[in-house]
Amino acid sequence: MLEIITFSTLNGVLYGMLLFMMASGLTLIFSMMGVLNFAHASFYMIGAYFGFEISRRIGFWPGFVVAPLLVGGVGALIERFGLRRVHGYGHVAELLFTFGLAFVIEELVNMFWGRLPVDYRVPPSLDFVAFKLFDTTYPAYRMFMLATAVAMFVFLILILKRTRVGLIIQAALTHPNMVAMLGHDVPTVFMLVFGVGAALAGLAGVIAGPALVTQPSMAGLLGPILFVVIVVGGLGSLTGAFLASLLIGLVQTFAVAINGSLFDLIGPTATTIFGELGSVTVAQIAPILPYLLLVVVLIVRPTGLFGNRET
Amino acid sequence: MGALLEVSGLNAYYGKSHILQGVDFQVEQGEIVSLLGRNGVGRSTTIKAIMGDVPPQGSIRFKGREIAGMKPHQIARLGLGYVPENRDIFPSLTVRQNLLLGQKSARQTGRWAMSDMFAVFPRLEERADTPAGVLSGGEQQMLTMCRTLMGDPDLVMIDEPTEGLAPMMVELVAKLLGEIAERGISILLVEQKLTIALKISRRLYVMGHGHIVFEGTPAEFVADERVRQEWLEV
Numbered sequence A: 001m002l003e004i005i006t007f008s009t010l011n012g013v014l015y016g017m018l019l020f021m022m023a024s025g026l027t028l029i030f031s032m033m034g035v036l037n038f039a040h041a042s043f044y045m046i047g048a049y050f051g052f053e054i055s056r057r058i059g060f061w062p063g064f065v066v067a068p069l070l071v072g073g074v075g076a077l078i079e080r081f082g083l084r085r086v087h088g089y090g091h092v093a094e095l096l097f098t099f100g101l102a103f104v105i106e107e108l109v110n111m112f113w114g115r116l117p118v119d120y121r122v123p124p125s126l127d128f129v130a131f132k133l134f135d136t137t138y139p140a141y142r143m144f145m146l147a148t149a150v151a152m153f154v155f156l157i158l159i160l161k162r163t164r165v166g167l168i169i170q171a172a173l174t175h176p177n178m179v180a181m182l183g184h185d186v187p188t189v190f191m192l193v194f195g196v197g198a199a200l201a202g203l204a205g206v207i208a209g210p211a212l213v214t215q216p217s218m219a220g221l222l223g224p225i226l227f228v229v230i231v232v233g234g235l236g237s238l239t240g241a242f243l244a245s246l247l248i249g250l251v252q253t254f255a256v257a258i259n260g261s262l263f264d265l266i267g268p269t270a271t272t273i274f275g276e277l278g279s280v281t282v283a284q285i286a287p288i289l290p291y292l293l294l295v296v297v298l299i300v301r302p303t304g305l306f307g308n309r310e311t
Numbered sequence B: 001m002g003a004l005l006e007v008s009g010l011n012a013y014y015g016k017s018h019i020l021q022g023v024d025f026q027v028e029q030g031e032i033v034s035l036l037g038r039n040g041v042g043r044s045t046t047i048k049a050i051m052g053d054v055p056p057q058g059s060i061r062f063k064g065r066e067i068a069g070m071k072p073h074q075i076a077r078l079g080l081g082y083v084p085e086n087r088d089i090f091p092s093l094t095v096r097q098n099l100l101l102g103q104k105s106a107r108q109t110g111r112w113a114m115s116d117m118f119a120v121f122p123r124l125e126e127r128a129d130t131p132a133g134v135l136s137g138g139e140q141q142m143l144t145m146c147r148t149l150m151g152d153p154d155l156v157m158i159d160e161p162t163e164g165l166a167p168m169m170v171e172l173v174a175k176l177l178g179e180i181a182e183r184g185i186s187i188l189l190v191e192q193k194l195t196i197a198l199k200i201s202r203r204l205y206v207m208g209h210g211h212i213v214f215e216g217t218p219a220e221f222v223a224d225e226r227v228r229q230e231w232l233e234v
């Protein structure tokens, strides 16, 4: 039991931190520009593919550094030459643009790397056991992922809270026009935030790729969860996105680990009260738990946990 | 060399509604000019169009340069300051951070330092490290004005600074307006309270039906009963 709790907590926090690496950019971008970027998870995917491509040519570490930068560059260019032009035509046009972009990116990935998963592996330097608790081992690579995610988190907070650009970003979250009229180059700040948001998602892809599966459907699988995270946390709230990421990370990991059902808990009465539902295991419903959470939060608090605007 | 700010044939729209239909006026160096008119006549829109917040059509020249079509931050960087009527402070940031954001860069030095702001309005210093969102309406108004001054503008456009303020606060605002003028900074003031506008302005403009319907000194304005009846009183 103790080992299940320890490992599920570690994995849940890890999954949550990865979610946050993506959700933070998504929620910042939404709050500033009013754009819900459907292509955000695609940056995660191309991060993984760029990481794979670089790692098989020159090695994992160059990929770890270069791939996120490349993805960030792609993101900044998309903002500068795509979104900014579409912006004049309103939010619907922007939504359609990012929606289309997600499909284009997925098809491009299909074209270059095929539909099957690619062989993106954990680098040998990190391919060992970090520690062993009872009979279960924990891979070092996962500790590395966790450390990277935490480092990025600290980096993000420092930028936002300790620098002048961070101050401008915070103000532009709610009053972009006023910030511009004080003489700050808000369009460039938007491009920067979009680029950094894309780079963070890309970095998440680079480190998650070897641990999970690098395949063209990875963006599509992750996208909906990201939206759940930022809506549950409250659109535009970083604190909210952080807590919602951890919450969903932990809930999903624990749900998979706890392989019990109502039947196991209260015996045969479960079947009489709940019918077939009584014997459904928690692990079986794990995939829908985030959406269940979403519905509950929207009913109880339509603005999300930390949001102050209607979703 | 022409006026500091020269607006001619300014038009602006919100969607299909044609709000400004050829507005013409000037502000000279060091001058305080008021823009009067009934509610909803387009005074705020005029200022927003000059700042580039509402797309302008026509000519807007500032320091001899055509600024119509430039981006808001570029216009601000030329030395145009704007104090909005809705007191757009940044509520989650502290008073000090709000003031810092008034500066256009970290190392900017100009006619105003934070200590000047605190001297005119000690309350801001007392509350320097509280979130601006918890300040009273009057304190927020002072903060908005001080924030814009931190950017060292040569012309400030101030939209209804005394609206909804207690008499004591109104006096403070008037005092700050005096300080601004003393330093040779031009002011374009949109003000509902005629007493203040008449006292401090060198010239007045009255807007009606999307353009300027009167231009003159406070004395000429007071003498012109008809203008007040037709374009100001409700």
Ligand SMILES: Nc1ncnc2c1ncn2[C@@H]1O[C@H](COP(=O)(O)OP(=O)(O)OP(=O)(O)O)[C@@H](O)[C@H]1O
Binding pocket: B014, B019, B037, B038, B039, B040, B041, B042, B043, B044, B045, B046, B085
């Ligand atoms: N964002 C907007 N969208 C559509 N119409 C607007 C918008 N802002 C203002 N208007 C309309 O434009 C007209 C001019 O507004 P403006 O704010 O310039 O008036 P004003 O002279 O400043 O008066 P007041 O500040 O007392 O409302 C008004 O009729 C107003 O209803």
Ligand SMILES: [Mg+2]
Binding pocket: B043, B044, B045, B085, B159
């Ligand atoms: Mg107004």
